[in-house]
Amino acid sequence: MMDLNKKILVTSPLLPSLEEFNLYLKDIWDRKWLTNNGYYHQQLEDELAKYLNVPYLSLFTNGTLPLMVALKALDIKGEVITTPYSFVATAHSLCWSNITPIFVDVDPKTGNIDPEKIEQAITSNTTAIMPVHVYGNPCDVDVIQEIADKHNLKVIYDAAHAFGVEENGQSVLQYGDISTLSFHATKTYNTIEGGALICHTKEMKQRIDQLKNFGFVDEISVDELGINGKLDEVRAAYGLLQLKHIDKAIEKRKELTEIYIENLKNIDGIDLLDIKADKLNYSYFPILVDESKYHLSRDALYNKLKENNIFARRYFYPLISEYQFYQQLNLPSADKNNLPNAYKLSQQVICLPMHHELSGEEILKICNVIEGE
Ligand SMILES: *Cc1c(COP(=O)(O)O)cnc(C)c1O
Numbered sequence: 001m002m003d004l005n006k007k008i009l010v011t012s013p014l015l016p017s018l019e020e021f022n023l024y025l026k027d028i029w030d031r032k033w034l035t036n037n038g039y040y041h042q043q044l045e046d047e048l049a050k051y052l053n054v055p056y057l058s059l060f061t062n063g064t065l066p067l068m069v070a071l072k073a074l075d076i077k078g079e080v081i082t083t084p085y086s087f088v089a090t091a092h093s094l095c096w097s098n099i100t101p102i103f104v105d106v107d108p109k110t111g112n113i114d115p116e117k118i119e120q121a122i123t124s125n126t127t128a129i130m131p132v133h134v135y136g137n138p139c140d141v142d143v144i145q146e147i148a149d150k151h152n153l154k155v156i157y158d159a160a161h162a163f164g165v166e167e168n169g170q171s172v173l174q175y176g177d178i179s180t181l182s183f184h185a186t187k188t189y190n191t192i193e194g195g196a197l198i199c200h201t202k203e204m205k206q207r208i209d210q211l212k213n214f215g216f217v218d219e220i221s222v223d224e225l226g227i228n229g230k231l232d233e234v235r236a237a238y239g240l241l242q243l244k245h246i247d248k249a250i251e252k253r254k255e256l257t258e259i260y261i262e263n264l265k266n267i268d269g270i271d272l273l274d275i276k277a278d279k280l281n282y283s284y285f286p287i288l289v290d291e292s293k294y295h296l297s298r299d300a301l302y303n304k305l306k307e308n309n310i311f312a313r314r315y316f317y318p319l320i321s322e323y324q325f326y327q328q329l330n331l332p333s334a335d336k337n338n339l340p341n342a343y344k345l346s347q348q349v350i351c352l353p354m355h356h357e358l359s360g361e362e363i364l365k366i367c368n369v370i371e372g373e
Contacts (some may be wrong), residue, residue, distance in 0.1 A: 003309065009353060034234075063160050065094035068227070073204065076097070078124040087320075103333040105341045130155075135284075136281050137275040161258070162281070168276055188282070192238065256360070285353075313351045
């Protein structure tokens with residue numbers, strides 16, 4: 001029987017088997033090669049590139065540094081068009097690189113940047129577009145590429161949520177000039193902290209690998225300003241083991257998602273985003289609470305879930321553009337009136353618990369709490 005008082009958490013990390021991990025640790029101890037493109041690091045780069053069906057992949061120590069290194073590698077300056085409906089790392093990577101983020105509103109049905117609004121935001125200072133595949137939901141990649149080509153802009157996808165997602169018969173990570181992933185503990189596939197950068201050519205990967213190692217070209221030469229973005233052997237080994245279990249975990253998330261959809265579809269005022277692709281990873285399960293139809297406000301439902309030991313998350317709320325740091329920049333694009341769809345979504349959204357350890361019974365309990373008067 002289900003323990004009704006058990007806390008149901010919004011997420012729970014997928015962990016490799018400790019026994020297997022110990023064997024890998026023993027190997028690392030024996031080799032005494034701890035970081036700097038080690039044995040497991042090389043193996044994980046190869047296996048991930050194969051698994052994700054991408055040509056060139058570089059591992060990173062988190063999912064924020066590959067965004068910053070992408071901006072450096074593509075020589076991005078001035079203004080970059082991006083979305084306010086994301087995790088703060090997206091816009092932070094721009095500001096950290098002395099680039100001005102220009103926020104553009106999202107499509108209310110998908111939560112992704114609205115391609116129709118991108119063109120209006122382009123100025124003579126615009127050098128790139130940085131969209132996010134929110135909740136692993138692919139952006140309108142073809143239209144975004146058309147706009148980029150027409151205006152000679154680079155495209156960097158923050159694909160932190162899009163591990164393994166496929167669209168138009170190929171990995172969604174193949175789109176744009178560069179895509180980046182996060183392997184943070186809360187993501188579907190994790191290396192505790194970690195990330196990756198996906199690019200199209202061997203030359204670009206070589207440059208990225210130099211940039212993530214302080215800019216070293218060889219033992220005695222540094223030609224440009226690099227940084228330390230390296231992933232160590234311990235987390236690379238963890239990542240290799242995790243790959244063995246990821247398909248099963250994603251399959252489980254898919255089953256749970258279907259139970260949610262089936263049991264929430266007839267509740268007035270509870271809406272779902274339009275999330276579809278050839279293959280998804282079911283990272284999150286966002287619902288939208290329409291106060292004009294549902295009997296509780298979003299925050300009241302969030303608190304009611306909490307009272308029932310169900311810990312959901314208002315994600316993404318607030319918008320990046322609403323944080324004090326962004327408000328004080330006085331960017332016209334950060335004005336609420338410029339971002340009505342994103343603002344509304346952030347006021348309505350709750351991400352319900354979603355991870356591989358949940359049971360169908362627990363999902364039903366959550367749906368019952370939502371349905372109840
Ligand atoms: C998780 C995440 C990142 C990167 O986060 P790290 O914690 O640095 O790995 C970037 N963008 C989005 C949208 C994210 O969700």
